[in-house]
Amino acid sequence: MTTGDKVVGGVSHVVLGIWSIIVILPMLWTLFTSFKTTREIFASPFSLPEEWNLDNYVNAWSKYNFGQMFLNTIIVVSVSLVLVMLLGAMCAYVLARFNLPGSRAIYYLMLAGLTFPVFLAIVPLFFILQSMGLLNTLPGLILTYVAFALPFTVFFLFSFFKSLPYEIQEAAYIDGASEWRTFFQVMLPMAKPGLAAVAILNFLGLWNQFLLPVALNTDQAQYVLSQGMAAFASAAGYEVDFGALFAAVIITIAPVLVVYVFFQRQLQGSVTQGTSK
Structure with missing residues (x-):
């Protein structure tokens, strides 16, 4: 050196x-x-807790309904993630491997979707979901999340499917495999590094999504964690139970940290490979 x-x-x-x-x-x-009482937080904010207990976590989980919000978030994010990965992989595969009329235009429209500010679509999305009867519902939020994450998923996976050898696809055809079987049993497993990377990034983005649920999901029974945190913090000003508030923060960010810690190597090894083409 x-x-x-x-x-x-x-x-x-x-x-x-x-x-x-x-x-x-x-x-x-x-x-x-998150282990301190509100009195301790204001009296000695930088000291260790006088007593280590889980009272704040119990209050946040049950008294302030973060258990239900956590369940809502798990349902919305997991279903959205499965749908967006399936639809995104299928769309990226067709756009990358087949020369269909208009395929390039569709791909560029997907890229344009990445540059479109989400807040500009809030009002149209509100009225679309309202006309479909899905406003303030978890299925409506899932549908919106899928539409929000689909352009990025297609853009990222396009390079992976484009780089796969065409000889393997042709060999599958010669062996009598249909298009569906070729995709699910041959090509999709070969794109596993890209799928893992995109799934992690989508999970992080969907879990932390705030603007869409705040605008499209105003029913408190259907709240997800991000909007629940905002509502909890602004509910009563200085009368907030700050110990439970910090416990709720830990409950909110813990799944994201766990997912990233366990899958960071897969993410680091896949991002460069997926964007090299």
Whole structure:
């Protein structure tokens, strides 16, 4: 390594170390604070809890209905993720592997969907869901999530399917496989790294989605975690149970952290491969 390489490497490590501290310390403070009472939080915000117990988590889960919101979020995100991965993979496969009339136009329209600000579609989406009878319902939110994540999914998987060898597809045809069997049993398993990466990114995006549920899901019985957090924080001003609030924050972000920690290697190994073409 040259002197310049060493300097760049050292500066990069220092910057990454500072960034890690900026990210990790607030998360640790939130975790420790979630075990404190509201009195402790205001009396000594940076000290450790006087007593370690799960009362705040119990209150957040049952008293403030975060258990139901957690279940709603799991249902909406899991169903949306399955649908968007299935539809996105099928759409990307057809656009990448077949020269159909208008396929390029459809692909570019999908790319245009990535540049369209979501907040501009809120009013049309509101009236569309209202006319379909799906406003303030979990199925309506699932349908919206799928439409929201589909352009990114198609864009990302397009490169993976485009890079797969055509000889394998032709060999499947020669063996008598139908289009459906070729896709599900031959081509789809070969795109597994891309599917894993897109699934993780979609999960993170859908779990943290805030604008769509706030605008299209105003029934408190159907709340998801992101809008439940906002409603809880602004409900009573200084009378908020801050201990339960911090516990609710941990409940909200814990699944995201768990998913990322377990699948980060798959994500890091797939992003470069999927965007290299």
